[in-house]
Structures are given as C-alpha cells and as structure tokens.
Amino acid sequence: MTRIEFLGTGTSHGIPVIGCHCPVCRSADPRDKRWRSSIYVTRGSTHVVIDTGYEFRLQALRAGIESLDGVLYTHAHSDHLMGLDDLRVFTDKRKLPIYSSSATLSAIERVFPYAFKDWQYKGVPSLQPVEVVERMPFSVGEIGFVPIPVIHGAMRILGYRFGSAAYITDASDILMEENQEALSGVRTLMIGALRDREHWSHFTFSQAVEAAKAIGVEAVYFTHMNHETSHADIERRFRGIAAPAYDTLVLEVDDE
Ligand SMILES: [Zn+2]
Ligand SMILES: [Zn+2]
Ligand SMILES: [Zn+2]
Incomplete structure (x- = not known):
C-alpha cells in the first residue's frame, strides 16, 4: 500500500485569501482552509514530499513528518517552492535529493543558491539536485515515479505517476496523446481544478473531469x-x- 496525505489543496494565494470576506474565506468548515498544494507520499520506510509551498513547515508539523528521502518538484512557481528552506532539518546528516526537470532545478538554484554550494554555512539546507527526464521512471527508496509532462499555461511542467496513482497539479492540458502509455493503468488521479470559470493556465472543475475521463481513472480528487x-x-x-x-x-492506493 502507498499512503498519500494532502498537505495542502489550495491555489497560489491560499484559502482564506488575505483580506477576503467571501463565504468560503469566512467558512467555519475546516475543509475550506486550503494551504498551498502539496502531498506527502509514504510506502514502507520511504517518505517523499511533492512540492514545498509557503506552509511547508506547518504542513510537516501537522502531518508528523520526521524524515524525508527526497522531494519532487512539479515546477518552480513560488506557491510550490518557497518552503524549501525548511528542508534544512532533513539535511543534517546528508544531502537531500530534490528531483525535477532541468528547467525547474535551474530556477530553484537561482532562488536558493546557498543550498547548493559546496562550502556550507551552518544552518542552510544541503540539497542534491537530480534531473529527471519526461516519462523515464526513477526511484526514491521503495517508490517508483514516472514524470508526466503537462502544459500549465505557457509552461511545460511535471506531474508524477507512482504505482496506480498520479498527481497532476497546475495543468491546462495533460497531453493525452504523448502521455497515453505513461498514464495507462492509473486508477486514482489527484488533479488541479481551480474553479468553474475558465483560466488560461489551470483546468476548471469540468475540464479536470474530462481529463480524468480521457485517462479512464476510477477515482478523481481535485x-x-x-x-x-x-x-x-x-x-x-x-x-x-x-x-x-x-x-x-x-x-x-495500490502499489501497482
Ligand atoms: Zn500552483
Ligand atoms: Zn474569499
Ligand atoms: Zn503554477
């Protein structure tokens, strides 16, 4: 079994939105509090996080994360990245590998250059960038991942398949033709769905449902x-x- 915990399910500004008095931002339902999107994936003794947004520290405390074997990044937009500095607690004894496309890794190294230097100032995260290639499987401990390229407005970014599940956030096109084989057999899909109104770089709820139908999954989570x-x-x-x-x-979810 692979366990997935949603650390955050909100869009870039987080919910509630600062200064907003709309019914959802004022809602008493705890499920309407949406921190920046991220998931925590565990199988056996392997622990992985996909994306580290602004609330990463709070999310890690809430989920009881005590060790990490790797962090996967979908893209370098700040709502998926800016919690990176708090990875430092996981890098005391060794460099922590971070996985993404070469474009995303370069952007991360521009934003946090001190985390990749050989000389180390005490108290900074020590990270090992690992470039992954579209649709080429790689493993982090016991978990096998397949990077799935998707379109996010004007960017080509990555979703990740692992076993019978796939996590695709921030997409406006899942490139079904080229990803057909890589996505075949996915039964649980976690997919970014911003709202009802169309948006140039994110799926609406109905577009996300259409994408899920194209893959042919059994369960869809927005x-x-x-x-x-x-x-x-x-x-x-x-x-x-x-x-x-x-x-x-x-x-x-099932491992296979
Ligand atoms: Zn985002
Ligand atoms: Zn609001
Ligand atoms: Zn984005």
Missing part, C-alpha cells in the same frame, strides 16, 4: 482549488464523479 466554491458545494455537485480533496485527507 486539488489547487480557489475560494470561489466551498468544499461542501464541490462535493455535492460532483458526487459520483470526483471529490474535492482537503488538507489532511489521507488516501491509500
């Missing part, structure tokens, strides 16, 4: 949602088709 729709509303409207994820939701 993530990276904004503040225009409450958890309860999304749940009611998409019952039987897709479910909104929420921060702290745990899924258990």
